[in-house]
Amino acid sequence: MYDKLFNWSLFFLRFFIKPSKIEVIEGDLMELYEIRTASRGKSMATFRFMWDVVRFLRLRYIKGLDDIRYLNSLAMIKNYFKIAGRNLLRHKFFAGINIAGLAIGISCCFLIVLFIKHELSYDQFFNNHHRIMRLSLNGWGATPGPFAYTAKEEFPEIEDVLRITRYREVTFKYKDNTFALDKGLYADSSFFKLFEWDLIDGNPATALSQPNSVVLTKSVVRKFFNLEDIMGKVIKIDGVNRVVTGITEDFPGNSHIEFNFLIPLVGTRLAANKYWTGNNFYTYIKLREGGDVSALEEKFKTFVRKHMAEEILEFSGHDNYDEFLADKNSRKYAFLLFPIADIHLNHKWMNITTPANIENIYTFSIIAIFVLLIACINFMNLSTARSGTRSREVGVRKVLGSMRKQLTIQFLTESVLISLLAVIISLILVLSLLSHFNEMSGKNFTISDVVAPINLLLLLSLGIITGFMAGLYPAFYLAAIKPITALKGIFKVSGNSFLRKGLVTFQFAISILLIICTVVVFGQVYFMSNKSVGINTSQILILNNAGKTGKNISVLRDKMVGLSEVNSVSLSNGMPSTWVPNWTYYNDDNGHRELNPDHLFVTREHQEVLGIEIVAGDFFTGRVSDTASVIVNEALLKRFDWQLEEAIGKTLKRDDTEVYRIGGVMKDFHLSSFRADIRPLLFRYMEFPENGVGGGMFMFMNVSGNYQEVISELANNWNLFTTDEVLTYSFLDKEFDSLYDSERNFGKIFTTFSVLAIFIACLGLFALSAFMLQQRLKEIAMRKVLGASIYQIIGIFVKSFLLYIALGAVLAVASAYWLADDWLSNFAYRMGLNPLYFLIPVIFVTFIALLTIALQVFKSGNVNPATLLKDE
Amino acid sequence: MGKYSIGELEELVLIVVAILQTEAYGVNVMEEISSQTERKVNISAIHTTLDRLENKGLLSSELGGATATRGGRRKRIFTMTSTGRKVLEDTRAMRNKLYNQIPDFI
Numbered sequence: 001m002y003d004k005l006f007n008w009s010l011f012f013l014r015f016f017i018k019p020s021k022i023e024v025i026e027g028d029l030m031e032l033y034e035i036r037t038a039s040r041g042k043s044m045a046t047f048r049f050m051w052d053v054v055r056f057l058r059l060r061y062i063k064g065l066d067d068i069r070y071l072n073s074l075a076m077i078k079n080y081f082k083i084a085g086r087n088l089l090r091h092k093f094f095a096g097i098n099i100a101g102l103a104i105g106i107s108c109c110f111l112i113v114l115f116i117k118h119e120l121s122y123d124q125f126f127n128n129h130h131r132i133m134r135l136s137l138n139g140w141g142a143t144p145g146p147f148a149y150t151a152k153e154e155f156p157e158i159e160d161v162l163r164i165t166r167y168r169e170v171t172f173k174y175k176d177n178t179f180a181l182d183k184g185l186y187a188d189s190s191f192f193k194l195f196e197w198d199l200i201d202g203n204p205a206t207a208l209s210q211p212n213s214v215v216l217t218k219s220v221v222r223k224f225f226n227l228e229d230i231m232g233k234v235i236k237i238d239g240v241n242r243v244v245t246g247i248t249e250d251f252p253g254n255s256h257i258e259f260n261f262l263i264p265l266v267g268t269r270l271a272a273n274k275y276w277t278g279n280n281f282y283t284y285i286k287l288r289e290g291g292d293v294s295a296l297e298e299k300f301k302t303f304v305r306k307h308m309a310e311e312i313l314e315f316s317g318h319d320n321y322d323e324f325l326a327d328k329n330s331r332k333y334a335f336l337l338f339p340i341a342d343i344h345l346n347h348k349w350m351n352i353t354t355p356a357n358i359e360n361i362y363t364f365s366i367i368a369i370f371v372l373l374i375a376c377i378n379f380m381n382l383s384t385a386r387s388g389t390r391s392r393e394v395g396v397r398k399v400l401g402s403m404r405k406q407l408t409i410q411f412l413t414e415s416v417l418i419s420l421l422a423v424i425i426s427l428i429l430v431l432s433l434l435s436h437f438n439e440m441s442g443k444n445f446t447i448s449d450v451v452a453p454i455n456l457l458l459l460l461s462l463g464i465i466t467g468f469m470a471g472l473y474p475a476f477y478l479a480a481i482k483p484i485t486a487l488k489g490i491f492k493v494s495g496n497s498f499l500r501k502g503l504v505t506f507q508f509a510i511s512i513l514l515i516i517c518t519v520v521v522f523g524q525v526y527f528m529s530n531k532s533v534g535i536n537t538s539q540i541l542i543l544n545n546a547g548k549t550g551k552n553i554s555v556l557r558d559k560m561v562g563l564s565e566v567n568s569v570s571l572s573n574g575m576p577s578t579w580v581p582n583w584t585y586y587n588d589d590n591g592h593r594e595l596n597p598d599h600l601f602v603t604r605e606h607q608e609v610l611g612i613e614i615v616a617g618d619f620f621t622g623r624v625s626d627t628a629s630v631i632v633n634e635a636l637l638k639r640f641d642w643q644l645e646e647a648i649g650k651t652l653k654r655d656d657t658e659v660y661r662i663g664g665v666m667k668d669f670h671l672s673s674f675r676a677d678i679r680p681l682l683f684r685y686m687e688f689p690e691n692g693v694g695g696g697m698f699m700f701m702n703v704s705g706n707y708q709e710v711i712s713e714l715a716n717n718w719n720l721f722t723t724d725e726v727l728t729y730s731f732l733d734k735e736f737d738s739l740y741d742s743e744r745n746f747g748k749i750f751t752t753f754s755v756l757a758i759f760i761a762c763l764g765l766f767a768l769s770a771f772m773l774q775q776r777l778k779e780i781a782m783r784k785v786l787g788a789s790i791y792q793i794i795g796i797f798v799k800s801f802l803l804y805i806a807l808g809a810v811l812a813v814a815s816a817y818w819l820a821d822d823w824l825s826n827f828a829y830r831m832g833l834n835p836l837y838f839l840i841p842v843i844f845v846t847f848i849a850l851l852t853i854a855l856q857v858f859k860s861g862n863v864n865p866a867t868l869l870k871d872e
Numbered sequence: 873m874g875k876y877s878i879g880e881l882e883e884l885v886l887i888v889v890a891i892l893q894t895e896a897y898g899v900n901v902m903e904e905i906s907s908q909t910e911r912k913v914n915i916s917a918i919h920t921t922l923d924r925l926e927n928k929g930l931l932s933s934e935l936g937g938a939t940a941t942r943g944g945r946r947k948r949i950f951t952m953t954s955t956g957r958k959v960l961e962d963t964r965a966m967r968n969k970l971y972n973q974i975p976d977f978i
Contacts, residue, residue, distance in 0.1 A: 028897070
């Protein structure tokens with residue numbers, strides 16, 4: 001047995017010890033074994049031997065990679081790295097340009113990958129997110145109130161339901177601290193149970209089960225309560241005392257739900273709403289394990305018939321539900337279930353936060369790939385152009401027995417090494433550009449997100465892939481060099497200059513394309529923010545929460561009108577540039593015709609304040625009949641096919657008892673952005689409320705002269721008429737302008753990327769022309785000796801590139817025109833495409849390219865020809 | 873000293889190699905140390921130390937002849953280099969210098 005143990009240990013020893021050391025070590029161990037066998041017996045000697053073997057498990061004696069025979073080529077790969085390193089050091093200029101270009105390209109791609117990964121990860125952090133569904137009515141997010149709990153009673157496959165709805169901006173008061181807070185939600189008490197979300201403090205099961213309680217997020221506690229222990233304390237929210245019953249961690253940024261505070265639905269007027277045809281709630285349904293979504297959706301059809309048919313028929317005027325279903329024009333009630341993880345990306349209209357902009361995702365990715373491509377092209381161009389410098393090496397290697405495959409691997413190793421260096425630089429670049437990127441993308445990435453192991457791995461693999469992509473062609477090209485020509489020194493690099501210049505053409509085409517896109521995007525933004533919307537926006541100051549003044553509204557009005565700077569004051573329940581409600585009206589003159597015009601209540605002064613132009617009739621008359629008349633715009637007439645002359649006196653009905661007469665027609669003006677056509681608009685009359693006003697009112701002031709004066713006066717009065725409320729006001733022109741923020745953002749993306757693209761392309765051109773000059777230095781010297789001026793020489797070089805840049809420009813302009821036209825078709829009101837938008841970028845890029853070349857030529861052309869020619 | 877600093881075990885091994893003259897190889901060095909200082913050192917530690925000293929240039933080595941007791945494997949015989957001797961002397965001199973500064977040294 002001891003012999004067996006001894007043999008095993010010996011075998012093990014031979015397995016792991018370096019071959020160069022094995023003889024001496026084995027000899028010593030065996031000598032000791034024999035001495036010990038003689039002195040202390042075989043068993044003792046064997047155990048000591050085993051122990052000694054184990055003790056030799058030291059780093060310096062264990063076989064390294066180079067000791068394993070079948071990894072013999074490892075030594076070769078080591079050599080590749082060595083040669084690659086030396087080459088980089090020897091040609092610092094070219095290596096630097098390659099690395100810089102690739103680093104920028106890789107950074108762009110990496111940031112985009114981060115962005116897309118984040119977009120795709122929405123709502124997947126919830127446990128059992130695949131069982132949590134959002135109920136949708138015809139693809140929209142708002143659903144009837146009674147649906148959730150009735151469905152839960154009737155369908156056993158539903159485990160739990162939850163309704164939430166948005167809460168308006170409110171005023172918080174705690175001790176002496178008053179502040180306004182938005183992003184509140186009303187929620188059923190099942191909120192935390194359904195989302196399986198824990199509270200930091202408080203009981204998730206009961207936190208939302210009592211009226212007059214509130215749950216705050218941690219960020220609110222941090223921001224407004226200085227992390228004070230607020231649990232169980234009383235906060236006054238819009239005048240109602242509420243007890244803090246829970247503190248929750250904020251939902252992660254990649255959720256379609258966002259809130260600052262939660263108010264229980266229980267006990268509110270909203271929760272008591274029993275109407276099936278009013279859509280006030282976002283409904284979440286959690287299925288039991290194995291619950292069938294499509295089967296449930298099918299069951300909803302009979303469910304709708306059972307509970308909703310009666311109410312639907314009341315509105316639609318059909319005799320029975322089957323007739324309603326058969327009527328092609330009636331609005332159907334299809335209830336669908338969407339997994340919550342799909343909402344952000346695929347169901348734009350169901351989001352509480354900003355939905356994914358698929359167009360942005362595509363644009364981002366395509367541009368990033370372009371930038372990386374430009375960098376790769378640089379690498380390919382420089383490597384093949386400079387192949388002459390490596391041809392000797394290739395020749396010698398081939399003569400000494402290198403296979404073509406091995407050489408290919410060598411050059412690929414080199415390019416991967418370069419791109420790995422680029423990865424290191426791009427990591428630094430990414431970290432320092434993160435805040436800028438966050439601003440562009442609307443995300444909130446932190447440094448720790450970037451250096452998460454999975455993302456670093458991603459960055460690394462991106463680098464390796466890029467290295468392969470960029471290095472593949474040069475590797476094959478270089479490996480194919482014939483040893484005889486190489487060693488005789490007659491190898492010439494002209495063979496593929498056509499391809500090289502073609503690639504340069506492509507680079508500049510992309511650069512020009514990106515710049516044209518930038519110009520077009522900003523051009524359209526400029527066009528939209530400067531086009532007149534049809535009403536006076538520049539002088540309008542709006543008090544957003546005028547309703548909070550309650551019964552003092554008329555006093556406030558009088559005070560403001562009394563100021564010399566204020567020309568007129570009006571009230572309305574909606575603000576142009578923001579969303580306004582739309583109500584249904586119909587007309588029976590030529591059969592039943594329905595329309596959903598944008599719908600606002602306004603006081604009579606509104607026309608004067610906004611400067612609305614009336615083309616027929618009056619903007620109310622000041623008589624009692626005003627309450628039964630409406631003012632409409634031309635777009636509404638067009639939809640009913642009414643001529644301007646016949647419009648006055650036509651009737652619009654809400655139902656048989658609510659009949660309104662058109663009293664005036666307004667010239668069309670824009671209530672929202674220039675993206676959309678002007679919608680039908682209808683103004684209903686409201687008296688300026690002398691006895692006070694409810695919530696949701698905007699007070700419009702037409703102001704001239706000193707704005708500051710007006711605002712400070714407004715603030716003074718505000719403090720007189722309200723307690724614990726925060727004054728919020730806005731300027732109409734600024735509000736309209738902010739409608740185009742997303743386009744501006746889009747433009748910023750283009751600007752950033754086109755600057756990068758131009759930069760990398762110029763780096764490449766710079767290096768390429770530097771190299772070509774180096775090869776033609778003697779030619780330059782001869783030309784100078786024979787009397788050419790430096791400008792003539794510059795001309796020669798510039799000419800050789802000019803054709804390719806021109807070709808690139810043609811390509812770029814053609815595709816840019818197509819892209820711009822496509823993008824502009826998103827807008828109902830689009831600017832004309834001025835040829836200058838195309839010409840200026842082309843000239844700009846050409847100029848930069850030529851300048852790059854000319855500077856190079858100028859530098860080397862200014863050398864005394866004697867120094868260049870003397871060595872021959 | 874300066875350039876060469878050697879550890880305690882290294883110093884011990886260096887001295888023993890010097891004592892053993894032409895018979896300094898792994899097993900012998902270990903036996904000598906254990907018999908002279910009653911210190912149990914594992915053979916692997918002796919090998920490591922010898923290698924390290926050789927890398928530092930204080931020892932040199934060559935493969936000796938094969939003997940039957942070792943299953944026909946050769947020994948690696950170590951000898952001290954002149955640098956090794958110098959370092960050993962320096963170490964000793966420095967130590968003595970320090971010892972002599974202890975007041976009332978017995």
